Amino acid sequence: MTDCEKCREMISCLIDGELSEAEQSLVREHIASCPECRSVYDAFSAVSEQMHEEEPLPDGLHEKIMSGIKARPKKKTGIVWIKYLSAAACLALVIFAGIKSGMLSPAENKVDSNDLYVAETLPVLDGRFTGQSGNGDKTTYTLAQNAKTRAAVSAETAEKLRTLLAPAEDAHSEYVVSGEADYAVSFDDGVEPDFVLIYIDDGRVYADYGNGAFAAAGSAQEIRDLLDACAGE
Amino acid sequence: MTEVSEKKIIEKVLGGDANAFEELVLKYEKTVYNLALRMVGDRDDAFDMTQEAFIKAYGSLSSFRGDSKFSVWIYRIATNVCLDFLRSKSRKQQVSLTVSDDDDEDAQLDIPDPSSAPEQQLMQKMSMQSVEEGLKTLPDKQRQILVMRELGGMSYAEIGAALSLEEGTVKSRIFRARKRLCTFLLDSGNIPDSLASKGMKGGGET
Numbered sequence: 393m394t395d396c397e398k399c400r401e402m403i404s405c406l407i408d409g410e411l412s413e414a415e416q417s418l419v420r421e422h423i424a425s426c427p428e429c430r431s432v433y434d435a436f437s438a439v440s441e442q443m444h445e446e447e448p449l450p451d452g453l454h455e456k457i458m459s460g461i462k463a464r465p466k467k468k469t470g471i472v473w474i475k476y477l478s479a480a481a482c483l484a485l486v487i488f489a490g491i492k493s494g495m496l497s498p499a500e501n502k503v504d505s506n507d508l509y510v511a512e513t514l515p516v517l518d519g520r521f522t523g524q525s526g527n528g529d530k531t532t533y534t535l536a537q538n539a540k541t542r543a544a545v546s547a548e549t550a551e552k553l554r555t556l557l558a559p560a561e562d563a564h565s566e567y568v569v570s571g572e573a574d575y576a577v578s579f580d581d582g583v584e585p586d587f588v589l590i591y592i593d594d595g596r597v598y599a600d601y602g603n604g605a606f607a608a609a610g611s612a613q614e615i616r617d618l619l620d621a622c623a624g625e
Numbered sequence: 626m627t628e629v630s631e632k633k634i635i636e637k638v639l640g641g642d643a644n645a646f647e648e649l650v651l652k653y654e655k656t657v658y659n660l661a662l663r664m665v666g667d668r669d670d671a672f673d674m675t676q677e678a679f680i681k682a683y684g685s686l687s688s689f690r691g692d693s694k695f696s697v698w699i700y701r702i703a704t705n706v707c708l709d710f711l712r713s714k715s716r717k718q719q720v721s722l723t724v725s726d727d728d729d730e731d732a733q734l735d736i737p738d739p740s741s742a743p744e745q746q747l748m749q750k751m752s753m754q755s756v757e758e759g760l761k762t763l764p765d766k767q768r769q770i771l772v773m774r775e776l777g778g779m780s781y782a783e784i785g786a787a788l789s790l791e792e793g794t795v796k797s798r799i800f801r802a803r804k805r806l807c808t809f810l811l812d813s814g815n816i817p818d819s820l821a822s823k824g825m826k827g828g829g830e831t
């Protein structure tokens with residue numbers, strides 16, 4: 393191997409145990425004859441070792457965690473989102489589309505699943521939902537293969553999400569939807585549109601507000617980070 | 626605790642036995658704390674982040690997919706909690722326009738701005754302290770991945786899956802993080818002379 397920079401990236405992989413045996417011997421051969429790369433190896437190894445040194449858990453942290461879990465805070469207003477995850481089993485999922493607009497000002501909205509109901513049939517969902525049935529104020533949708541989570545989050549987060557889901561500058565022609573949405577987000581803060589399906593494909597994000605999917609401005613990671621941050625709320 | 630027994634615990638918790646969760650806390654709290662410490666660089670903040678990560682994990686346990694390890698999942702939550710914290714902190718430092726937040730965690734203390742690294746003391750030997758200082762100078766994304774790798778023990782494939790990144794991206798980000806960290810340690814005199822090298826100076830610009 394003659395390319396030292398290439399070798400150094402491989403050194404990093406070597407430390408992480410990500411090299412095949414053949415690659416390992418290539419790297420070891422090179423560092424045996426190249427003092428610069430040898431010292432890169434030593435430095436990377438030293439840093440890695442240092443990072444592995446764990447501090448003991450501070451006093452009281454375990455108790456704090458457990459008491460926090462037992463007294464989970466109630467959360468605020470904002471959006472309700474439902475995350476679709478692949479799971480083997482079929483299950484029924486109640487979709488809470490939001491508080492009837494006009495009933496409450498956004499500031500007063502309380503997201504309490506008992507108060508929520510499906511405001512309307514969502515035609516965009518056709519084909520991805522295998523069935524639906526009405527029951528008073530609620531509509532129950534049966535999904536092909538899903539698990540769900542719901543979260544109520546701050547208006548600020550909702551705003552951030554809408555920004556990420558705006559059309560990308562290079563938004564190209566309509567995305568041909570295949571498979572299930574990665575997330576479905578239902579906003580209950582009174583701002584339209586209030587429901588969006590999010591598809592993540594090959595690192596890109598596509599949003600479908602009901603008129604076909606388009607490439608969104610935010611990255612897959614930004615979207616996932618944001619929604620995952622909501623997950624426990 | 627095997628993956629199978631972890632799944633059993635999770636089923637118990639989801640079935641209503643909240644106390645079963647403690648076993649998972651006991652198993653992962655130390656690593657999560659250390660991971661948070663490397664992410665936020667402050668013990669008090671790491672303490673809070675650890676608590677928050679477990680509360681989030683507990684609250685969203687139903688979304689845990691059986692097809693990845695619980696460890697991968699909790700480390701990802703923990704690093705995300707830390708990133709959010711750092712972002713909100715830097716926002717708060719820029720403008721003191723805090724969106725009113727009815728509960729908790731507003732009494733936050735200062736992490737030095739990572740971009741203006743503090744005066745570096747010259748130490749002969751690399752210490753945990755200096756590595757922590759160095760980590761603070763890394764861009765969030767690099768630090769997150771390096772911490773997931775080093776403390777979380779996650780493979781490139783696991784990190785890639787958790788963050789929706791190509792393995793190649795994971796690989797090069799870890800490499801850049803290491804170069805940058807070493808360059809920082811070298812520049813601040815924290816890498817012993819024997820390790821200091823032209824080699825490190827060469828490629829550390831990213």
Ligand SMILES: [Zn+2]
Nearest residue numbers: 396399426429
């Ligand atoms: Zn070389």
